[in-house]
Amino acid sequence: MLSLGKKPTASRAIGLITDFGLADPYVGQVKAVLSRLAPGCPVVDICHGVQPFNILQGSFFLAASAPHFSRDAVLLSVVDPGVGSDRRIVVLRRDEQYFVAPDNGLLGLLLDEGGDLAAHDLSSAEEAVSKVSNTFHGRDVFAPITAWLASGGRPENLGPEIPVDSLVRLAGSRPEMHTGRARAHVLHVDHFGNCVLNLRAGCLGPLSGLTIRTPLGRELQAVDTYSDLPEGTPGLLEGSQGFMEIAVNRGSAARDFGLAIGDSVQLEWEA
Structure with a gap:
C-alpha cells in the first residue's frame, strides 16, 4: 500500500x-x-x-x-x-x-x-x-x-x-459567442460590486469606442479603467483577474443591475 x-x-x-x-x-x-x-x-x-x-x-x-x-x-x-x-x-x-x-x-x-x-x-x-x-x-x-x-x-x-x-464542465463556465453578441455568466461579484464575467480579457478585440447594449436597461461603455467612467456610470472593462467585468465607477454593478453569481447576461455590439 x-x-x-x-x-x-x-x-x-x-x-x-x-x-x-x-x-x-x-x-x-x-x-x-x-x-x-x-x-x-x-x-x-x-x-x-x-x-x-x-x-x-x-x-x-x-x-x-x-x-x-x-x-x-x-x-x-x-x-x-x-x-x-x-x-x-x-x-x-x-x-x-x-x-x-x-x-x-x-x-x-x-x-x-x-x-x-x-x-x-x-x-x-x-x-x-x-x-x-x-x-x-x-x-x-x-x-x-x-x-x-x-x-x-x-x-x-x-x-x-x-x-x-x-472532466466535468459547468454550463456557466463557457460563454456563447456569436458575431456581435455574447451570452455570458457572472463568475464572481467582488467586494466592490464588480461583476466578473466568463469572458476572457481580449475576447472582444479592441475596446476603443465599443458600446455594449444589455437587456439590463443600460448601455455599457467599454473602457480601460474604472476612472475612465464618470462617477456612478456603468461600463465594461478587462479586469485584473484576466476576465471582463461589468463595473460602476464608485458604485456597485451587482446592486444597480441586480446581478449575482451564475446569472446570465446578453451583450450586443456593432460587429
Missing part, C-alpha cells in the same frame, strides 16, 4: 482554495495535515470565502490565481458538495503545475487555457490513507494527496490517466 506520508524529496508551493470559511477549524486542520506531510512546502491561502457549494466561483478563483504561482506549484481546491459520493477525485496537470480537486466542475475554466494537459483519477488513493471521514475528504484525502505531489510524488503512481475531456 502506498504511503502518502513518505519523506519529501521536493518543495513545491501549495495554493489553497475552499468554501470552509474561517469561523470553524476546518482550514486549520487541512493546513496542519499539509504542514505535517510536506513541512518544506509553503502554503498560500488564496481564499476560504468561496460561497458555500459555489463551484463556479471556486473555479474562477482557481483559474485567476494559478498564473501567479510558481511553474511547479500544486493548487488544492475543495468546494465539494458531493463529498462522500461517487464523484471522482482528480488531479489535472497543466504544464508543470498540478491541480487537485473533486471532479465537479472546479477545473473547468482551466481547461480553456490550453497548455500541456493530462488528468488522473486518484479516487483510489483514499485506500492509502489510514483514517478517512465520510464528510471531510478535504482534510483526510485531498490534503495528503496534495502534500505527496508537492513533495515530488507523481500522479500516475496514485491512479490511472483519464481523458481530459471527461
